[in-house]
Amino acid sequence: MARAYGSSAHLLMKRETIYGEAATGNYIRIPFNRCNLGSEQGLIDDPVLGQGRDPLRIVQDACLAVLEGHFSGLHPRFRTDQCLDGPGTAVTMHALYFEGRGVHAIALLSKWDAERIGAMGPSWNCADRSVLVTLGAGSGCCSTVASKDTLRTRVRSQEAERSAAWSSRFVGTNWWRCLTVIPMLSVAPLAFTLRALRWGAPTRGLA
Amino acid sequence: MGGPDPGPGLTGAVAGLLSASIAATLYAANCTDDSPLFVAVWYPLAIGFVALVGCLAGRRWLQW
Numbered sequence: 001m002a003r004a005y006g007s008s009a010h011l012l013m014k015r016e017t018i019y020g021e022a023a024t025g026n027y028i029r030i031p032f033n034r035c036n037l038g039s040e041q042g043l044i045d046d047p048v049l050g051q052g053r054d055p056l057r058i059v060q061d062a063c064l065a066v067l068e069g070h071f072s073g074l075h076p077r078f079r080t081d082q083c084l085d086g087p088g089t090a091v092t093m094h095a096l097y098f099e100g101r102g103v104h105a106i107a108l109l110s111k112w113d114a115e116r117i118g119a120m121g122p123s124w125n126c127a128d129r130s131v132l133v134t135l136g137a138g139s140g141c142c143s144t145v146a147s148k149d150t151l152r153t154r155v156r157s158q159e160a161e162r163s164a165a166w167s168s169r170f171v172g173t174n175w176w177r178c179l180t181v182i183p184m185l186s187v188a189p190l191a192f193t194l195r196a197l198r199w200g201a202p203t204r205g206l207a
Numbered sequence: 208m209g210g211p212d213p214g215p216g217l218t219g220a221v222a223g224l225l226s227a228s229i230a231a232t233l234y235a236a237n238c239t240d241d242s243p244l245f246v247a248v249w250y251p252l253a254i255g256f257v258a259l260v261g262c263l264a265g266r267r268w269l270q271w
Contacts, residue, residue: 170245170248171245172245172249173239173240174239174240178249179249179253179256181230182230182234182250182257183227183253183257184230185234186229186257187226188226190226190257190260190261193222194222194264194269197218197222197269198268201269201271202271
């Protein structure tokens, strides 16, 4: 499925009047910093028992589509006069629209949430209104599972990732090697230097 | 009388510092952790350890 990248990428959204049904008409272009769209469909064991020793075939789990979007300053720009009435654009971004259904309400909620969470740390202040939106889609129909709690969890987990990044930068992956290899490599130069200093020593003490 | 100026301990420490600096330069060419925080923490620890060993060695072998 083709997707637009770079400066040609547009994110179009529209509030759905009936939950679960795709809205039609002019979409609204949403400013965003970046987004990531992916999907996965795992395999689960068949829970049915009593069919002998042979295991039953595994079944496919529900398809999970995830859209992560970083929006900034969404609310002031979210006006209906930015509606795009070009059907070509709407068709082009149908995939994003399909996965992003319901993001509008969540994004506004996220902004409000981000401002509240902004009091938790300097990295989430009001000036940086980047929010993280998570959408889950069931197979067949797109249903929003993101909620305030989900968002808060993701935001906090990102905070934890940042802390983990700092600790990983501090500890690194081979700090022990650093502490052992440098002294080991120093043995020969140190011995040579000490030996060179000994060469300059008087044989019978200083006069 | 004392050893080489300005003293065996300091001379050995400088010798250790020189040796550790050479070793750290060689190691840095192969070290995958190039974070400034990592370099600022672990490299001085290793170099300081070698300098300490050099100080002790200087007191032991540069005393005459």
